[in-house]
Amino acid sequence: MQKTYKATYLYVIKTSAMFAAMITAFLAFNFGMMMLNVVIPTWVFIVVNIILSLFALLFLFMQLTAKAPVFVFHDTGFKYKRKTIEFSEVANFKKASGGSEPELVFKNGKEYPLELSWFLKKDRKEIEAILEERING
Structure with a gap:
């Protein structure tokens, strides 16, 4: 007996919403950091931006490679x-x-x-x- 059950399309919508939320948060953080660029040194802005970019890419990669239930x-x-x-x-x-x-x-x-x-x-x-x-x- 082999029987298969697949997840609904809501799983795809959830994944797409998580992509959009991650990109929006990244852009909002970058905008805030650019506003604070007068107060903080440029190298701090660059280092934080690189670290956040790596985390964002890792998160997006994990979402793309994850399988639906x-x-x-x-x-x-x-x-x-x-x-x-x-x-x-x-x-x-x-x-x-x-x-x-x-x-x-x-x-x-x-x-x-x-x-x-x-x-x-x-x-x-x-x-x-x-x-x-x-x-x-």
Whole structure:
């Protein structure tokens, strides 16, 4: 059994909005620094601008290379984002309640939240039902 669930287009809108917010913040900071250029030395402006440019490029690179949440179920486990999880590794599945995200509890005690809010409601219910059935039995 192989079944795939993909995130809605809201994920793309979120990523685009984060791009726009990052570029706007960078430009606003540069404008403020140019206004303060009379008070602060030019070399401080250049160093801060280079550091912020590197952080902005790193952030944008991370956003471009990040994958949208995708669930792919197979017989022995599932793949979520870039992580393959076997059903045998998971001790418990906590369903979402009150607006929280569902979580997987592994046998070593670690908890791993699943971002199901990016999926359609119908798909979220199916994913939770499959995980509940396979893990909690």
